[in-house]
Amino acid sequence: MMGRVISVLFAVLTALSNGSASVLQRRAAMEVPDSEAMRLSLMTRLVRQKVWLAGIGLVIVAAVCQAIALATGPIAVVQPIFVIELPLTLLVAGLVMRVRADAAVWSGVAAVTAGLALGMAAAAPVEGRDTVEDFAWIPALLVTGVFEAGLIVAALRTRGNARAALLGLAAACGYALTAALMKDAMANLDDGGVVALLVSWQLYATAAAGVGALFLLQNALQAGSLVAVQPMLTLGDALISVLYGVTLFDEELRTGWWLLPELVALALIATGCVRLARTPLARGTLAPPPAAPR
Helix, strand or coil, rough: HHHHHHHHHHHHHHHHHHHHHHHHHHHHHHCCCCCCCCCCHHHHHHCCHHHHHHHHHHHHHHHHHHHHHHHHHHHHHHHHHHHHHHHHHHHHHHHHHHHCCCCCHHHHHHHHHHHHHHHHHHCCCCCCCCCHHHHHHHHHHHHHHHHHHHHHHHHHHCCCCCHHHHHHHHHHHHHHHHHHHHHHHHHHHHHHHHHHHHHHHHHHHHHHHHHHHHHHHHHHHHHHHHHHHHHHHHHHHHHHHHHHHHHHHCCCCCCCHHHHHHHHHHHHHHHHHHHHHHHHHHHHCCCCCCCCCC
């Protein structure tokens, strides 16, 4: 029970850190011209901005918190908690941009929170194995690669918020894969200590997947509004992570008639996300500012 409490606490801290990082990274990405999209030069421009570096600092904090959460709890519990990242992102954006949250924002926050609570209670995730058989990663990585490639190709054929949403989903898949690899890597720490962790391929695959997801996220934020990116990022991360947990770690969720409240929970979360996306706070704080007169 104590492990589950620690896991949930650090998952919430991860969501808060990631939400704050998204706000700072979006502010930095707004300063980069569209011509830099999907190029390494995008990163060189971003790294020169203190706001973006502050966001990366929060990403590192989030990674540490996520590692602790995954080491102490099942992935099907930890990752779905990240759906609260969207309301946290908007609330943080309101504070940063000095825009007051209205009743619509709070109702959206309430819907997402209620949906998360209902979903977790109905699904009642049960922890499975701590590690994944190496051969099981082969089909998982192949399917993930094909899915990611399809999203990127589709994104390159669009512009604006459509591209941002597709790249946001691709980033979500990357972050979900990062979480699964991270959980598998942390099991090596328990079994063989630091040496076993450092020689495990999962640790370096985690880093590679995380860097790839970060690159996709930066391009998503540069392509369109945060409102277009964040719902795809948070919901996609949660759902794909649950899929990894069930298929790779043998974690169990309630089925049968429990699927009804689980669907209701998903509908509540989706409704809350849409409501948040339509609020004056989202439109006022997340749209690019008007150009300065010359």
